[in-house]
Amino acid sequence: MIIILLHVTGDHYNATKLISRSSIFKARNKSEPRITSLRTSKVSMDVDLEVGKQLYLGMDFGTSGARYALIDKEGCIRAEGKKEYPLYMSEETVDWVRSWRTTLFALLEDIPISLRPYIGSVSIDGTSATTIIVDSKTGEPLCRPFLYNQSCPEALPIVKAIAPPNHTVCSGSSTLCKLVSWWSSLNTTKIAAVLLHQADWLLWLLHGKLGVSDYNNALKVGYDPEVESYPPWLLSQPYSRVLPLVQAPGTTIGSMKESIRTKFGFPKDCVVCTGTTDSIAAFLAARANQPGKAVTSLGSTLAIKLLSTRRVEDARFGVYSHRLDDKWLVGGASNTGGAVLRNFFTDDQLEKLSEQINSAEASPLDYYPLQDIGERFPVADPKMEPRLLPRPESDVEYLHGILESIARIEAKGYNLLKELGATPVEEVFTAGGGSKNKKWISIRERVLGLPVRRALQTEAAYGAALLAMKGAAQ
Ligand SMILES: Nc1ncnc2c1ncn2[C@@H]1O[C@H](COP(=O)(O)OP(=O)(O)O)[C@@H](O)[C@H]1O
Numbered sequence: 001m002i003i004i005l006l007h008v009t010g011d012h013y014n015a016t017k018l019i020s021r022s023s024i025f026k027a028r029n030k031s032e033p034r035i036t037s038l039r040t041s042k043v044s045m046d047v048d049l050e051v052g053k054q055l056y057l058g059m060d061f062g063t064s065g066a067r068y069a070l071i072d073k074e075g076c077i078r079a080e081g082k083k084e085y086p087l088y089m090s091e092e093t094v095d096w097v098r099s100w101r102t103t104l105f106a107l108l109e110d111i112p113i114s115l116r117p118y119i120g121s122v123s124i125d126g127t128s129a130t131t132i133i134v135d136s137k138t139g140e141p142l143c144r145p146f147l148y149n150q151s152c153p154e155a156l157p158i159v160k161a162i163a164p165p166n167h168t169v170c171s172g173s174s175t176l177c178k179l180v181s182w183w184s185s186l187n188t189t190k191i192a193a194v195l196l197h198q199a200d201w202l203l204w205l206l207h208g209k210l211g212v213s214d215y216n217n218a219l220k221v222g223y224d225p226e227v228e229s230y231p232p233w234l235l236s237q238p239y240s241r242v243l244p245l246v247q248a249p250g251t252t253i254g255s256m257k258e259s260i261r262t263k264f265g266f267p268k269d270c271v272v273c274t275g276t277t278d279s280i281a282a283f284l285a286a287r288a289n290q291p292g293k294a295v296t297s298l299g300s301t302l303a304i305k306l307l308s309t310r311r312v313e314d315a316r317f318g319v320y321s322h323r324l325d326d327k328w329l330v331g332g333a334s335n336t337g338g339a340v341l342r343n344f345f346t347d348d349q350l351e352k353l354s355e356q357i358n359s360a361e362a363s364p365l366d367y368y369p370l371q372d373i374g375e376r377f378p379v380a381d382p383k384m385e386p387r388l389l390p391r392p393e394s395d396v397e398y399l400h401g402i403l404e405s406i407a408r409i410e411a412k413g414y415n416l417l418k419e420l421g422a423t424p425v426e427e428v429f430t431a432g433g434g435s436k437n438k439k440w441i442s443i444r445e446r447v448l449g450l451p452v453r454r455a456l457q458t459e460a461a462y463g464a465a466l467l468a469m470k471g472a473a474q
């Protein structure tokens, strides 16, 4: 069923086509992929897209699914869509590489054919420290990817022995710990390998030049964005030869591969640009450009980013700084967040139960909502246990307690950044799936004691599209 909605804006109209949910089907047995693919795309086919006008494609590969946003020079969204990841099972675990590759091309298929010839550039953001080590000739993975929140504690003593005290890499979930874990594992064939991040590998599928990353994704493997190089203590390690080249986010890497360009109908001059991480893309989307402005991403996880004139990092608390041009995005990412909510409530239940919450009243319930054991920020403790009991009779009270407890973790995070010397936060914008929850925003305003609002653009894919626009202008 396709619904065409016509709405008139100014002197022209936008036909917005909502493509309804595609059929949802389940695998008949393990060998077949269990695909629950929910496809929703929105297209604004504006009649005044002049010939020669360029569009910019951003794709966000988050924790639970991927999205795209197609914008024009003025930043207007011309098309957008999203897909949940198909969960291909192999040896009892998800084959994430196959899922991400399938989702990438499914998103490209979703882009309206009429708009593809206008796409001048593409960029992608992915989850930070999600690490894929690939064969440097074929680009095929040499082992399963290490996911963003996966910890390799056995590598931590080795990393702490070479890195400066409390350096960003001194966390079990850092990319460097994952690299050291791979390098140290006996059954690792040390053939010519390259380390890529999730966004790097997806972009490689489009441009074909192996071994290129950006200085946001490369931060947690040890790259120093201030001096724009890997530090000597890292370059002197035997595994440093697998490290990727690093560019600024939104830098043109090269033209889109001819085979992909012709398959999907992209123009000859379509270029592929370096990406970033999902929470930085969400910050870019919010367009908060003054020190003291911050963005909290309420996605599957809670990630906070505060624009600061001063760089701060301290692995004891999971605090690090990403570079944003001549300033610093200080923050960290907690394992609390929406994924915990999804364990108890569907999105519809979240909406209906939240309406019944009195956000002006503090919840007496004190939880630490985690999906599993381990926390990254504002306490870096791989052994931290989830705390989600006692559960009251009322689901409204339970949800209120969880939302308020996540807000307290967010407040603890911002207070910690101030104590460590970052520019004090003045205003918080909200991105991610949780940003639609007005009651949660008012709970957070009360707990943080700050103005909190929903960002104008809440999707990281929009931030990735802004990077594509930046790359096209080079
Ligand atoms: N009304 C709501 N209130 C609070 N959280 C919500 C609501 N609707 C969705 N969410 C949360 O949003 C999360 C998905 O956000 P999203 O930004 O898509 O995550 P990610 O990109 O990290 O997968 C889910 O974990 C879900 O719990």
Ligand SMILES: O=C(CO)[C@H](O)[C@H](O)COP(=O)(O)O
Residues within 6 Å of the ligand: 062, 063, 126, 127, 128, 129, 148, 277, 278, 279, 280, 299, 300, 301, 302, 303, 331, 332, 333, 334
């Ligand atoms: O938790 C995450 C999953 O969505 C984030 O990708 C990540 O941890 C945030 O990291 P960064 O601050 O490097 O962007």
